[in-house]
Amino acid sequence: GENVEQHPSTLSVQEGDSAVIKCTYSDSASNYFPWYKQELGKRPQLIIDIRSNVGEKKDQRIAVTLNKTAKHFSLHITETQPEDSAVYFCAAIFSGSARQLTFGSGTQLTVLP
């Protein structure tokens, strides 16, 4: 069925290091892939998204890459800071789900000082 798998479920990095979170999806027709960040006790907020006609997108310290052949996309955070500590969710639009978002299970990122 339609599925988004997200790895790892937890990730700890030293401040200043890079963090990478990877998601794989099941529907080759998917064409929209957003990433949401949820700080502790807060609501999820969109941080970056990518459409299938683009292989990479950057916004300051964050970037998303998309490999449509392999059906996976990744979030890259460089020069991590304590305020990057949060749960990150990937998501995808599936053609068979009335084109609604299906979310991954989330990654708890902890940036250690």
Next chain:
Amino acid sequence: DADVTQTPRNRITKTGKRIMLECSQTKGHDRMYWYRQDPGLGLRLIYYSFDVKDINKGEISDGYSVSRQAQAKFSLSLESAIPNQTALYFCATSDKTTSGSYNEQFFGPGTRLTVL
């Protein structure tokens, strides 16, 4: 600032009780959504509405119902609450899209529901 609000923010209820969670938005968006969040499971779609007359089931609609009272209001009801409906519930909104495009979803602050 335009926002998405939810009431109540926390609720404890007992098995078998009927409960309603409410969502209001001042963003002027046509589309509204209800999700539940469980640890390790991410966000799962319960119901969504594209306008007042268009309501659709999501991935996990069993045991839930919704009402779109106005463009700005979308409520979620648990007719007979059970313990495995204990979760964090989020309402979200988005603007309508043109064909082939997608818009950001804006989430409310969440309602933490506990069913004893």
